[in-house]
Structures are given as structure tokens and as C-alpha cells.
Amino acid sequence: MNSATLELPVIVGSEQEQGIDISRLRAATGCITLDEGYANTGSCKSAIAYIDGERGILRYRGYPIEELAERSTFIETAWLLIYGELPRRDQIRRFSDLLTENENLHEDMKYHFEGFPSNAHPMAILSAMINASSCFYPGLMGAANRERFDIHAARLISQVRTIAAFSYRKSRGLPIIYPKPIYKYTANFLHMMFSEPYQDYELKPEVVRALDLIFLLHADHEQNCSTSTVRMVASSQSNLFASAAAGVCALWGPLHGGANQAVIEMLETIVESGDDGSKFIAAAKTKASGKRLMGFGHRVYKHYDPRAKIIKTVCDQLFASLELRDPLLDVAKRLEEAALSDPYFVERKLYPNVDFYSGIIMRAIGIPKEMFTVIFAIGRMPGWIANFKEIIDDTQGRIYRPRQIYVGAPERHYVPLDARGPSAPR
Numbered sequence: 001m002n003s004a005t006l007e008l009p010v011i012v013g014s015e016q017e018q019g020i021d022i023s024r025l026r027a028a029t030g031c032i033t034l035d036e037g038y039a040n041t042g043s044c045k046s047a048i049a050y051i052d053g054e055r056g057i058l059r060y061r062g063y064p065i066e067e068l069a070e071r072s073t074f075i076e077t078a079w080l081l082i083y084g085e086l087p088r089r090d091q092i093r094r095f096s097d098l099l100t101e102n103e104n105l106h107e108d109m110k111y112h113f114e115g116f117p118s119n120a121h122p123m124a125i126l127s128a129m130i131n132a133s134s135c136f137y138p139g140l141m142g143a144a145n146r147e148r149f150d151i152h153a154a155r156l157i158s159q160v161r162t163i164a165a166f167s168y169r170k171s172r173g174l175p176i177i178y179p180k181p182i183y184k185y186t187a188n189f190l191h192m193m194f195s196e197p198y199q200d201y202e203l204k205p206e207v208v209r210a211l212d213l214i215f216l217l218h219a220d221h222e223q224n225c226s227t228s229t230v231r232m233v234a235s236s237q238s239n240l241f242a243s244a245a246a247g248v249c250a251l252w253g254p255l256h257g258g259a260n261q262a263v264i265e266m267l268e269t270i271v272e273s274g275d276d277g278s279k280f281i282a283a284a285k286t287k288a289s290g291k292r293l294m295g296f297g298h299r300v301y302k303h304y305d306p307r308a309k310i311i312k313t314v315c316d317q318l319f320a321s322l323e324l325r326d327p328l329l330d331v332a333k334r335l336e337e338a339a340l341s342d343p344y345f346v347e348r349k350l351y352p353n354v355d356f357y358s359g360i361i362m363r364a365i366g367i368p369k370e371m372f373t374v375i376f377a378i379g380r381m382p383g384w385i386a387n388f389k390e391i392i393d394d395t396q397g398r399i400y401r402p403r404q405i406y407v408g409a410p411e412r413h414y415v416p417l418d419a420r421g422p423s424a425p426r
């Protein structure tokens with residue numbers, strides 16, 4: 001063990017967060033740090049989102065999430081995340097125009113949808129199609145990437161919504177509905193999802209607002225699994241669409257974005273089994289059961305997730321204004337109440353996260369559960385793009401390349417097949 005002493009600088013963030021800068025550590029001592037799961041590791045400096053998990057605070061570019069949820073829209077928030085300031089009127093107008101000009105997929109991309117089986121998961125389609133779209137825009141590669149960034153960013157935000165709606169229509173065997181330029185972002189998505197060639201979908205303002213808010217609340221969340229993936233891919237100078245496609249894959253898992261689908265599946269199982277929730281809570285406390293209370297717990301929040309608070313209120317408002325009832329909502333509320341007073345959850349500081357109530361809203365809107373994580377991905381796109389931009393704007397940036405501690409076999413030598421011992425019986 002090398003016992004050298006090394007003084008390391010402490011980097012202080014704008015909210016007084018402190019990080020020990022270990023970039024000289026290996027060169028000076030021969031040691032690296034080991035932090036499996038990265039719970040203590042800052043991978044970058046970033047000016048996009050700020051979270052204080054102990055106090056339940058989330059801000060985008062300094063603005064509290066509660067203020068943005070009340071006063072902004074998803075598209076305005078997207079601009080804020082990507083460019084760092086609230087847009088002026090001319091800036092938001094240009095952004096809207098770019099979104100409209102780029103909302104249609106290249107017509108040949110329609111053939112790609114034909115190749116997927118009808119039961120393909122929409123996250124697989126989304127990731128594949130985002131990657132495929134980069135083939136249609138050769139300017140996306142290389143140096144042109146930075147000069148035409150505004151167009152590529154708007155194109156990605158606009159087209160991810162078109163791809164998502166097309167993949168839903170395809171999975172149902174329904175004809176594709178093209179976007180309508182007169183509709184704003186979220187209304188247009190609902191139109192492409194639910195209109196029919198013979199009848200336009202009735203856009204209820206409270207439904208449009210609820211979905212717009214879900215997009216806004218998902219728009220960024222600093223260095224989570226998918227955003228870190230986007231930055232990792234971008235650091236090798238891959239293009240924006242390739243980086244975002246990788247983000248979609250990382251988001252898909254049930255411990256990350258896939259949790260919103262997993263929550264509804266959990267609630268459905270509970271209702272179908274006749275459980276009032278207490279049996280499931282008991283199982284979730286036992287590791288051997290392999291069950292977790294989905295939509296609960298967070299790596300960073302050790303307090304109620306501020307997004308979950310907003311979503312719960314919106315859920316209640318939507319159900320009241322549309323006069324809806326859903327047994328899953330009743331069970332969710334019972335589960336939350338039970339967990340918040342149960343020592344297992346209290347001691348581990350496990351609170352509802354953003355996914356606990358969002359699925360119930362989407363279900364009420366008529367979005368099938370396989371699409372929930374796709375909705376998360378549409379919402380997260382501005383955050384991924386903003387993080388991608390930080391990488392390409394950093395002229396000192398280096399490729400992301402973590403180290404490891406090797407725990408495999410020591411050096412050994414090749415043994416010919418005949419000398420490897422008898423085969424096991426089949």
C-alpha cells in the first residue's frame with residue numbers, strides 16, 4: 001500500500017456543495033478510488049439542474065421546479081434547460097417554428113416501422129428509430145454537429161414525439177396520424193396518438209396541461225443513469241441522435257424510467273389478487289420476495305420527491321375535473337399512507353418518487369402502460385440535449401473512461417482443448 005500524503009483541492013459548487021478533486025490522485029499515488037454504483041462520485045461539473053435530496057429541492061437552471069410547474073410550459077422549459085435562460089419572445093417563436101418545421105419524419109422512415117413485430121416494446125422502437133434518423137441527416141455527423149446544433153436539437157425534440165406516436169399506432173395496427181402544425185407540442189402528440197382519419201381527438205385543456213406537466217417534470221434530473229449514459233456516449237464525439245438513443249436504452253430499465261410501468265403492473269397485481277396493499281408492503285420489506293414497492297425510494301432524495309408532490313396534486317385535480325375513478329389510485333394512496341408510517345420505509349427514508357402517481361394520470365388519459373417510459377423519454381429529451389451541449393461546448397473535455405479494480409484470474413496460460421479434462425455428461 002502506497003502511503004504517500006497528497007493534498008487535494010476541494011471544488012465548491014454554486015450551492016456550496018463540496019467535491020474533492022481527485023484528478024491527480026493516480027499519477028501521484030498509483031491508487032484510484034472505488035465507488036461501485038457511483039453514490040459518492042461526481043462525474044462532471046454541470047450548470048443545468050440542482051438537487052438537494054435531503055431537503056427535497058429540484059431546480060432547473062436555478063428556477064424551483066414548483067414555479068416552473070405552475071407558470072411555464074414544457075417547451076419553454078426545454079429552451080431554458082438547453083440554452084440556460086428563460087427565452088425571450090423572439091427566441092421562443094423561432095424555437096416553435098423549428099419544432100414545427102421538423103415535426104415530420106423523413107417519409108422513408110415509415111418503412112422502418114414495418115420491420116418491428118407488433119408486440120415490440122415501444123422503448124426498443126424509440127431507441128432504434130432515433131438512431132436510424134441520424135442516417136437521414138448526414139450533416140449530423142462531425143464538425144457540422146456544433147454549427148447546426150439548434151436545428152438538430154429542435155428536430156430531436158419534435159421527432160421523438162412523432163416516433164413515439166407512430167410506434168403506438170403501429171403496435172395497435174392503426175393508421176398513422178401525421179402532426180398538425182396548428183397544434184402546440186403536447187396537443188399535437190395527443191392528436192397523433194388518438195385522432196382517427198375520420199375524427200379528430202377532442203383535446204381537453206386539463207388533459208393537455210396534465211401531460212405537458214408530466215413532460216416538464218421529467219425534463220431533467222442531473223446525473224442519473226440515462227443522462228450519464230448520454231454524456232458518456234457524447235464524450236466520444238458521437239452525434240446527438242446516437243447519444244440520445246443510448247439514453248433511451250438506459251432509461252428503459254425498471255429501476256429507472258421503467259418504474260412508471262412497473263408501478264401500474266404492481267397496482268394491477270394487488271387489485272387483482274384482492275390484497276388491500278398490506279400483503280404487498282410486507283413482501284416488499286423482505287429481500288427474499290424479490291419485490292420492491294415500485295415508485296418508492298430514490299438514490300438522491302431522502303425526502304418526498306418534489307416532482308411526486310406536484311404530480312399527486314395534478315392527479316387529484318384531473319380525476320376531480322373529469323369525474324374519474326380508478327381502483328388503482330385508491331390502492332396507491334393506501335400503499336403510500338402505509339409506507340410513510342412503516343418503520344422499514346421511514347428508517348430507509350423511502351418516499352414516493354416521480355413514478356408513483358404519473359402512471360395513474362397517463363392511464364386516465366388513455367395512454368397504455370407500455371408507453372409510459374416513452375413519455376418519460378419524450379420529457380427527458382431536453383435534459384439529455386442540454387447535457388450533450390455541455391459536453392460539446394467544453395473545449396477541454398476528455399472522453400469519459402472510468403477505471404476498475406481487476407478481481408479476475410491472475411496470469412495463466414492457454415491449455416489445448418484435449419488437455420482440459422473430460423466433458424460433463426449432456
Ligand code: CMC
Nearest residue numbers: 255256257259284292293294295296297298299348353354
Ligand atoms: N421497496 C423496498 N425496499 C427498498 C426500496 C423499495 N422501493 N427502495 C430501496 N429499498 C431498500 C433496499 O432494499 C435497501 O435496504 P437495506 O438497507 O436493508 O439493504 C435500502 O432501501 C437502500 O436501497 P438501495 O437499493 O441501496 O438504494 P439505491 O439508491 O441503490 O436505489 C432505487 C434507488 C430508486 C433504485 C430504489 O429505491 C428502487 O429500486 N426503487 C423502486 C424502483 C423505482 O421506483 N425507481 C424509480 C426511481 S425515480 C425515477 C428515476 O430517476 O428513474
